[in-house]
Amino acid sequence: MIEVRGLTKRYGNALAVDDLSFAVEPGKVTGFLGPNGAGKSTTMRLVLGLDRPTSGEALVDGQPFASLRDPLRRVGALLDAGLVHPGRSGRAHLQVAARTAGLPRRRVDEVIDLAGLGGAAGRRVKGYSLGMRQRLGIAAALLGNPSVLIFDEPINGLDLDGVRWLRGLLRQLADEGRTVLLSSHLLAEMQQTADRLVVIGRGRLIADATTDEVLQGMGGPRARLRTPEPDRMLAELTRRGLTARAHGDEIEVEGASAEQVSVVAHEVGVPLHHLSDGTHDLEQAYLELTERHVDHRSGPQPSAPTTPKEER
């Protein structure tokens, strides 16, 4: 369990984290979202005792990180996958980390397997792709078999296989009852991976709810349908005050559920070939949530979800 209470961090005149309070519960994957400069990394560093708060507190299992006994067995973190001695092999890096933390040697091979490093574990880290470095960082975070895991942008640099693997690993860690917090700007990925979302902007809390609640909170129900009489259906929906648009051979309806749309179709005798409840695009929800909380916006925002970079 991670608890952040009234957490504030000031760097000179800049307020990086501003009276932030939220809790990250065990057994769930919690996504930590926010625009660039929102304060996500600073918050994670404060939770990990790598920086001191100006005021407020960040607790892990009820204690500040600095007071934890055996912290590496309690908390595992991936902050910057670049911070590894380039001349060492992945295995050697993990062996040094295990020895320093007083962890058994066999644990190194276990986390190499868990992180899917395989044969790459014997190669020097300087030859690793960003995706392999991320896997190594995740392996290191898992070394102490901790109950709390904190990953800063773990998806960066992973190829599609890597993203799928990470999604499965995060789910497994949460299902084992661990507390899992990950930051990412890959919103479409969060939509699939996170059970809950903590969204911040300019250091302040914007949303703290289940992923479904964040999505549903943006504009109410939606439905999608296909019909051989699209013009008539569009007219009927619009006449009832609903926003309905054609996308190819599909019609998207805002403000009504699939059930409500089926009643309309039945009333006017329009046949439906497909009808489902629509989901909100997290990208859109996120942009709307954070719109008022961004310091700088550079040019038009992309409307398509960001896709992960290919592993080099």
Ligand SMILES: Nc1ncnc2c1ncn2[C@@H]1O[C@H](COP(=O)(O)OP(=O)(O)OP(=O)(O)O)[C@@H](O)[C@H]1O
């Ligand atoms: N050591 C520091 N000294 C001064 N300012 C800092 C320091 N660390 C962070 N900041 C500032 O605090 C704010 C929050 O930064 P932070 O890196 O926590 O945001 P973030 O949400 O992780 O952003 P990103 O997604 O870009 O990594 C930014 O304005 C940043 O410039």
